[in-house]
Amino acid sequence: MKSINSAVFRSAACFALILIGLACTRNQITLGGPLSLTVSSNAPVSVSDSLVLQYDVTGQTLAGMQVLWGDGQIDSVAFLGSQTAGGRRPHLYDAEGTYTIRATAVDQYQGSTVSELSVTITP
Numbered sequence: 707m708k709s710i711n712s713a714v715f716r717s718a719a720c721f722a723l724i725l726i727g728l729a730c731t732r733n734q735i736t737l738g739g740p741l742s743l744t745v746s747s748n749a750p751v752s753v754s755d756s757l758v759l760q761y762d763v764t765g766q767t768l769a770g771m772q773v774l775w776g777d778g779q780i781d782s783v784a785f786l787g788s789q790t791a792g793g794r795r796p797h798l799y800d801a802e803g804t805y806t807i808r809a810t811a812v813d814q815y816q817g818s819t820v821s822e823l824s825v826t827i828t829p
Contacts, residue, residue: 776805
């Protein structure tokens with residue numbers, strides 16, 4: 707029984723090494739996906755309510771995201787090398803009007819991508 711188990715183990719180990727060798731012969735290992743960023747919000751909202759920005763990011767090694775709210779305020783989110791990230795960021799505007807939110811996601815290998823969203827804040 708021991709010899710059968712060790713033979714199976716050796717075969718599996720050799721197969722794994724062959725796969726790793728094939729993957730490494732291309733000198734490239736690809737993880738994650740193409741860099742993409744989508745944003746949406748719960749706008750329109752009133753001045754007394756928080757606008758909530760929802761985001762989904764995909765990449766290979768995500769560093770983070772910067773959000774310019776259009777009113778002079780800036781937020782940033784760290785992703786610490788993840789391949790996907792999603793979440794929500796609340797923001798409170800001081801005045802009514804139409805604002806352009808500009809979100810920039812940064813990937814350590816793929817550069818950056820930008821997504822803009824126009825939101826309306828009512829009285």
